[in-house]
Amino acid sequence: MTSGPAEQVHDAVRDLVAAWLPTQRWFPGKGRQADIEVRRLTELLHSPQVTIWTARADYGDGEVETYQLPLVSRGEPVDNLEHVLLGTVETEAGNRWVYDALHDKDTTRAWLAGLVDQPAGDVRFTRYVAAEDVPVDEASLVMSGEQSNTSLVYGDAAIMKVFRRLQPGVNPDIEIGGELSRVGAHNVATLLGSVEADVDGAPTSLAMVQEFLTSATDGWVLATASVRDLMAEADLHADEAGGDFAGEAERLGGAVAQTHADLVTAFGTREATADEMVARSQAMQQRLDHALGVVGELADVADGLRAIFAAVAELEGGVTLQRIHGDLHLGQALRTVYRWVLIDFEGEPMAAIDSRREFDSPLRDVAGMLRSFEYAGHHRIADAGNDPQLAYRANEWSARNRDAFCAGYADVAGGDPRRHATLLRALEAEKAVYEAVYESRNRPTWLPIPLASLGRLAQDGDTA
Incomplete structure (x- = not known):
């Protein structure tokens, strides 16, 4: 975006972005x-040229967020980019039409070309595979439905995730993807760059x-199709319906357990301290306190939930911590012809990167998947x-598939996650409290x- 005096372009882009x-x-x-506050970060050497801008949003209460905006300007309007037009400069x-560059198929080759050529400059490209394995000549297509980032598919060979919210440090999805690819993990997608x-x-x-x-279908689609088939059968039980999902739930449990084992190989483990378990219990209580101010219906179960969260502080030893997925649910699992593949290891996108890189109990991922089965069923x-x-x-x-998932996890991990009932129950309850506020x-x-x-x-907590 270099046409015209830089100051003119910068001032105009700032107003457009706001x-x-x-x-x-x-x-x-x-x-x-x-x-x-809008700043020019850098340019990608390509034609048409892409300029990466950052937008710093200061809310005035101490909270500040930075976002990435790859933009491209054109000397005339482009009809098929009308939906991503920021405005004119x-x-x-003369006039320049400013668009979101990620939707401009003439510009998106720049990222893959950078991985192949690895030019020196402000942008650093790291390639994890041979240059010929990067599909640099494929056209791109922006995927719809994503909430936190923007993803582009290049032909049927590669997918690029562009992080919209920027935080200092290596994104956990890159860090974990690189390490799991290095150790030969079977249930993840290969990181290209x-x-x-x-x-x-x-x-x-x-x-x-x-x-x-290319052959993958996400777990939420498959699971909810199974529920639809069951609901259409008036007189069959879940294990009798043609779309029974329990076999896939069991295989998914095994894939999650194997990925947890691969994460241990890549990053190691450590035992939680007593102080850490007390702090975790207190954080759970604080989230409940906040939720009670939003969802009045939680008052009916608050005492039982407090007992569940308090029990976490009493756990002594045996709580192993490691790198985990951090935001696992059926939509983060893809079923290919041959296997289940887990995706999106960046954790909760709005959380700080340092917190997303911390070791945690693998039961947190299990709890997330159990919650997802509950949602799919209902x-x-x-x-x-x-x-x-x-x-x-x-x-x-829901009960059948939750059980099947845990059984599949146990077969690979060598132990049923439900044996750790106190922590698993608390983690599932913590997630459900968050869900109640969201819903x-x-x-x-x-x-x-x-x-x-x-x-x-x-109720389970009261009778445990």
Whole structure:
């Protein structure tokens, strides 16, 4: 974006971004007042030329977030980019139309070309495979539906994730992907390359490129199709319906256990200290306190949940910590023709990178997947009101597949995760408390799903 005096372009882009940024689905600060500071970070050497800008959102309360904006300017409007037009810039050379470069197929080759050529400059390209394995000549297509980042598929060979929110340090998805590829992990996609630059003086991950699994279907789609088939059968149990998912749930459990073992090989383990377990218990209690102020229905189960969280502080020894996925659910698992593959190891995108790189119990991933099975089983009845028959079938499907997942995990790990009932129950309850807050704010008709789970967990805690 070098046409016209730099100052003219910069001032105009700043104003365009301030209006455009709050409209993007990956920007979480919608509805909040923020001062937006826009800076030119660097350029990618390609034609048309891509300029990477950063937008620093200062909310005035001490919270500051930085976002990545790859932009391209054109000397005339491009019809098929109208949906990602930020606006026009007046320069001495004439008007320039400014677009989100990730949607411009004429520019997106620049990232893969950088991985192949690895030019010297402000942007650092790291390639983990041979140059001929990078599909540099494939056209790109932006994937829809992503909440936190922007992903592009290149033909049927590669997928690039561009991190929208920038934080100093190596993104955990790159770090873990590289290490798991190095140790030959079977249940992850191969990392092809990564892109980095200095932002505010600190090395910062901008993007990563992985193999694209063309035959894959995500676990949520498969699981909910199984539930749909069951609900269509009026007189069959979950193990009798043609779309029974338990076999896949068991294989998925094995894949998660094997990936946890591969993470141990790559990063090692350590034992949690007593102080750490007390701190974890206190954090759980604090999240419950916050949630009670948002979801009044939690008051009915608060005492039981407090007992569950308090029990975590009493755990003495035997709690092994390691690198984990950190945000595992059915949508983060892809079923290919040959195997289950886990994706998106960056953890919770809005959390600080340092916290996402910390060791944690692998039971946290197990709890996340158990919650996902609960959601898959009940999603069809969330909007249907009180139908006892559908509720019975949803409960049956969820219980069957939760059990199958744990059995598959146990077969590979050598121990059933349910043996650690105190911690697993607490981690599942913590996740369900978060879900209750989210559903109350975004999908009120789905709130009964986490509330029912919390009622069950609180009762189990009282009888444990």
